[in-house]
Amino acid sequence: MLSPHEFATLMLVKNAPDQLGLDRAELDILLEHQLVALETLPSGQQRPQITSDGVSVLKAVTRFG
Template sequence: MLSPHEISTLLLVQRAPYQVEALGEDTDRLRHEQLVEVELLATGGALPRLTSRGRELLRRLDAFCKQQASPSDESP
């Protein structure tokens, strides 16, 4: 199970990968879980990218959050 910090790092990789240290502590667990991979740039830098598994996890998390936020279909 991912911690809230790891989930927020995963979201940051999705939306602003240049703000995440690709080889730092924040991405270690995400790389271990195969949710993030590191792209080596021609400039010598590294950039974190979501894997298909990482994109799927965020898609499911988004669907779950939307389901929780929508009103219930049950009658009182």
């Protein structure tokens, strides 16, 4: 089960990945659960992006909300 902070971070990754710092503890949990992956940009920087599993989790949560 994800915490409210982890759900919020997952929503941020989906909607505003460039505004999210990679040093967030919640991001580590999402990476561990494979709900988020790190994309390497041509500049060499990394940016989080939501995985298909992450999208499924968000869809499931919005159905119950």
